[in-house]
Amino acid sequence: MAHPAQDDRQNNCQGGCLCGAVRYRVAGPLRPVIACHCSQCRRATGHYMAATAAAHAHISIEGADNLTWFDSSPTARRGFCRLCGSNLFWEGKDLPYISITAGSLDSPTGLKLDRHIYVADKGDYYEIADGVPQSQAFEGYDPTPPQG
Ligand SMILES: [Zn+2]
Numbered sequence: 001m002a003h004p005a006q007d008d009r010q011n012n013c014q015g016g017c018l019c020g021a022v023r024y025r026v027a028g029p030l031r032p033v034i035a036c037h038c039s040q041c042r043r044a045t046g047h048y049m050a051a052t053a054a055a056h057a058h059i060s061i062e063g064a065d066n067l068t069w070f071d072s073s074p075t076a077r078r079g080f081c082r083l084c085g086s087n088l089f090w091e092g093k094d095l096p097y098i099s100i101t102a103g104s105l106d107s108p109t110g111l112k113l114d115r116h117i118y119v120a121d122k123g124d125y126y127e128i129a130d131g132v133p134q135s136q137a138f139e140g141y142d143p144t145p146p147q148g
């Protein structure tokens with residue numbers, strides 16, 4: 001799917017929070033970015049959530065004692081830095097991957113926005129007009145990252 005140069009970069013991806021207390025490294029492929037416009041993501045992020053994802057086995061976290069998890073629904077939790085408040089992760093119960101906020105990645109990411117989801121729940125103060133496919137829920141789109 002991706003060309004080799006992109007794969008190389010995505011196999012050595014790093015990121016972290018605004019203050020630097022929480023850093024992470026991904027030693028495996030990343031999923032393209034999905035923008036979620038659901039009301040939970042909008043409240044948690046202040047706008048909408050743009051996230052890539054990686055298999056659990058491929059992500060390692062430094063400063064995890066500064067990472068706080070909030071149970072945002074019965075089936076998911078969100079991870080943020082307890083010092084600076086940066087939103088870093090979304091983790092669905094029983095899913096084999098962890099979603100990572102695209103804005104927390106170090107540049108260049110080599111990633112592209114691939115999908116807008118929960119578009120019916122978007123805020124009324126913006127339009128989605130970038131030509132990227134839109135759907136409510138996933139509708140046939142598999143959000144699981146490559147397992148590498
Ligand atoms: Zn921080």
Ligand SMILES: [Zn+2]
Nearest residue numbers: 036037038041
């Ligand atoms: Zn959402």
